Amino acid sequence: MIYFTSMEEKKILFSTWGMPAQWKDITYTYDEMSVHACTTLKLLSKKYDRVILFVLDSIADFNGVSNSSQCGTCYSQSFKDFIYSGSYSDVISSIEERTKKMLACLGIEDAEVIVLPAKGKPGGRMQFNGDVKDYLSIALLSSYIRIKEDLRSASQIGLDITHGINFLPTLTFQAVMTLMYAALISGNNEKIWFKVYNSDPATPLVNNVAINVMYEREVSHICVEGKNVERAIRTKGEKFSDLSRHFNMVYSNEVYPLISTLLNPFPLAAAKLSSISKIDVQWMLNGWIESSSIDLGSVFHDIHYDPVAIEQAVIADAFLNRMREFNCGDCCDINLIDKITKEIYKKVSLENYYILEQEISDIRRKASDYQCGPCKPNKRIMVAHGGFQKECVEVQNDHVKYCNWDKIFEFIKTFERPR
Known part of the structure; x- marks a missing residue:
């Protein structure tokens, strides 16, 4: 059997940038450290092992005069002569590289840049x-793909919203919370420390500002939307109908069943799914990028994922990868089910954890009661017994399996627990 091995704990910082060309040089102070800079990232990045910077694809569309600050100068050098042309993939790749060049100009090393969709006409x-x-859907997919391995060992996650504008702080907060839940599922850390930063206002007459911790909490429980999304993707025209059909199929057959087994809770079903399911989050991101285009001074996006479906896809992928480490398959050792219960399901719901612990105890004491019979999954019984409805499972030599997987699968595909 393969189990999760301990890793060096990681601290990950997310930051949002609006339009850096207009920021002023100022002295930022935090935790008895000070730095003269045009961005809080210069100081906060020193506190974290990995830095992820979210910028909008409108960052290159500046119709004004850059400030004479470090940010203004570095912005002008990095984005001069930029033209929105070619494929959307080419444009966001170019913006990413130019933003990295700007970061290097500012003396900020090793920050990763993720380019996300703007809305409206922010640059004029x-x-x-x-x-x-x-923005929320693509922020989730892009950042999860980049840092999924580091999430397994995350002990602290920070979010700096000082330079975020309009919808950036709110939607980024939502994305980062989901990433923390993915971290709790995929790793052995029982809790993650979360901090949100924002500086004092950098008004024209102010030369020194503090960076404040605006929100701080210990995150130890996983929270994910449990509804079965009816329309997981919207597309414009028939051009993307195949992509739409495939995504809806993946959602119905792979994503939602895993979410159902996580929340309800059905660990034996999750173990079975881990041996047969496949979720390709990179394909989801690529499909969105390839459906986007640029024409006559406009950027168009022709497919739109439901953010709840993407949130569930990210959580389901993290859950799937973690479950594979237990290597259960069709038949699972009851001791392994107990381990899964303690390491994953306890983080979702203490109520469900106690249900599972009681059922595991009953299976150990009365294994002969769990023998295959006419299996008709019942909502009340399945939830009350953690998915171990007696006539639907068989216990032999401390190993438990479902008698009729097809019936169980159809049940979890459509089962939505009342809220």
């Missing part, structure tokens, strides 16, 4: 069309 020239919630 380019029109960015789409759904504002695309």
Whole structure:
């Protein structure tokens, strides 16, 4: 059997940038450290092992005069002569590279840049069309893909919203919370420390500002939306109908069943799914990028994922990868079910944890009561017994398996627990 091995704990910082060309040089102070800079990132990045910077694809569309600050100068050097042309993939790759160049100009090393969709006409020239919630979906997919391995060992996650504008702080907060839940599922840490930073206002007459911890909490329980999304993707025209059909199929057959087994709780079903399911979050991101285009001064996005479906996809992928480490398959050792219960399900719901612990105890004491019979999964019985409805499971030599997986699978695919 393969189990999760301990890793060096990681601290991860997320930061949002609006339009850096207009920021002033100022002295930022935090935790008895000070730095003269145009961005809080210069100081906060020293406190973390990994830094993820979210910028909008409108960052290159500045119709004004850059400030004479470090940020203004570095912005002008990095984004001069930028043109929105070619494929959308080419444009966001270029913006990513130019933002990295700007960071290097500012003396900020090793920060990763993720380019996300803007909305409206923030720079006054380019029109960015789409759904504002695309930002949340793509932020989740992009950042999860980049840092999924480090999430396994995350002990602290920070979010700096000082330079975020409009919808950035709110939607980024939502994305980071989901990433923390993915971290709790995929790793052995029982809790993650979460901090949100924002500086004092950097007004024209102020030369020194403090960076404040605006929100701080210990995150130890996983919270994910349990509804079965009816329309997981919206597309424009028939061009993307195949992508739409495939995504809906993945959602119905892979994503939602895993979420159902996590929340309800059905660890034996989750163990079975881990041996047969596949979720390709990179394909989801690529599909969105490839469906986007640039034409006549406008950016267009022709597919829109439901953010709840993407949140569930990220959590389901983290859950799937973690469950594979237990290597259960069709038949699972009851001691392994107990380990899964303690390491994963306890973080979701203490109520469900106690249900599972009681059922595991009953299986150990009365294994002969769990023998295959006419299996008709019943909602009340399945939930009350952690998925171990007696006539639907068989216990032999301390190993438990479902008698009729097809019936169980159809049940969890459509089962939505009342809220």
